[in-house]
Amino acid sequence: MAGKLKKDKEKGTYYFVLEAGKGANGKRRRIKRTGFKTKKEANAEMIKLETELAINTTTPQESNMSLGEYLDYWLDNYAKTNTKPKTFVEYEKIIRNHLKPSMGHELLNTLKSIQIQAYYKRKLETLSAQSVLHQHRLLSKALNDAVDWEFINKNVAKGAKPPKPIKTEMKTLNVDQLNLLFKSAKEKSPTYFPIIYGAGQTGMRKSELIGLTWQNVDLKSPNPKLYISQTITEANGKYFFNPIPKGKKPRNIKITPQLAKLLSELKIEYDYQKKVFGDTYNPNNLVFCNSRGNIMAPSEITRALKRVLKTAGLPDIRFHDLRHSHASILLSANVHPKIVSDRLGHSKIGITLDTYSHLTDSLEGLAVESLDQMLD
Structure with missing residues (x-):
């Protein structure tokens, strides 16, 4: 100018x-x-x-503003300062790769619900219902903000009907299968064995295991514990360190003597590598890292698990199903759901009860049988 x-x-x-x-x-x-x-x-x-x-x-001119121009404006004026860095990267990727190429040329103030509906139909040819639903939520939020900012009078995304995703079926391993998995992982995938073992032993999320640091491992107390104070997530090839919110205490998980022994061995190896390579090795002080001392890529962990499962002849499960397996084994052993809920980090015990209702129903059956034996 x-x-x-x-x-x-x-x-x-x-x-x-x-x-x-x-x-x-x-x-x-x-x-x-x-x-x-x-x-x-x-x-x-x-x-x-x-x-x-x-x-x-x-501020874009409302009269001739395209949807693509508005979404760029929304990213810069809302998402950049009001979402977590990982979320912003994901939003930017959806807008760049999907929304703008397909509908970016449409005028914001003449966009119709039927156009959005047609977009969903096209996307379902190549994407899952969950992915399309995620795009719908992003678009609806952005258009809600456009109404608040007086660019448009109505959020037309509300008139479109996003697909309903099919709930992923939970798959779990029993005690024998989990022990077989541990044995196979130790033999066939020594680099990824510790994190697979840690998942089955603690029920921690993948992001929590990747982000666990040695400062948050207590092996000296009579009851060894792990403290969850951060997660590490990945989006579009970038890693994001996510500390727990201010004022919230780190979740602690008591661990078994077997896991404590494994971690002690890992710590000895970590100290040795630090002595040899100095600060360039594992600069983030992570408990679970790859052979070069770098952050474990979530995709590599998944591939390692798949290879071990196939070698052991076990059912094909997701890494997250190790968390479900941990919870299922505890509940089946009559461990109180509140204890399981605390270990998993659920905000409410109701989440645990709803998630594993198929197990709690059977446990209630055992309770009724006990009552029948004790009471006339």
Whole structure:
């Protein structure tokens, strides 16, 4: 945005011409102000107008704004400052790879629910219902904000019907199968055995295991514990360190003597590698790292688990199902659901009871049998 200050020789006054970008018709826009008695007065008014225009041009013009332009504006003015870094990266990726290529050219104020519905139908040809639902939620939130900011009068995404994802069936390993998995992992995948073993022994999430540091491992107390104070997540090839919210205490998990023994052996190896390679090895002080001392990629952990399962002849499960297996084994052993809930880090015991209702129903059956034997 450039301005030119000139003197009107006939009138003896000053004026300026300011370049103000392009108008709604696409043509170059200029603003002219005349009649200033002094050069200083004209320059001050020009600077003031330049500032006003700079502020106004950061907001897209509603009349000819495309959906793509608005989504860029929403990312910059809302998502960047109101979401976690990982969430922002995921939103930006969805907008760049999906929403803008398909609907970015549509005008924001003429967008129809039926156009969004057609978009969902097309996307379901290549994406899961869960992925399309995630896109719907993003788009609906962005258009809600467009209503709040008075760009549009109505959120048309509310009129579109997103697909209902099929709930992923929980698959669990029993005690014998889990022990077989541990044995096979130790033999066939020594690098990833510790994290697989840790998942089955504690029920921790993958992100919690990846983010566990040695500062949060207590092996010296009579009851060894792990403290969950951060997670590490990955999005679009980038890693994000996510500390627990301020004011919230780290979750602690008591561990078995077997796991404590494994961690003690890992700590000895860690100290040795640190002594040899110095601070360049495992700079984040992680308990579970790859052979180079770097963060374990979630995809590599999954692939390692799949290989071990196949070698051992075990059912194909997700890494997250090790968490479900841990909880199922404890509940089947009549461990109180509150204890299981605390180990898993559920905010409410009701979440645990709902998630594992198939087990709690059978446990209630055992309770009824006990009552029948004790009471007349």
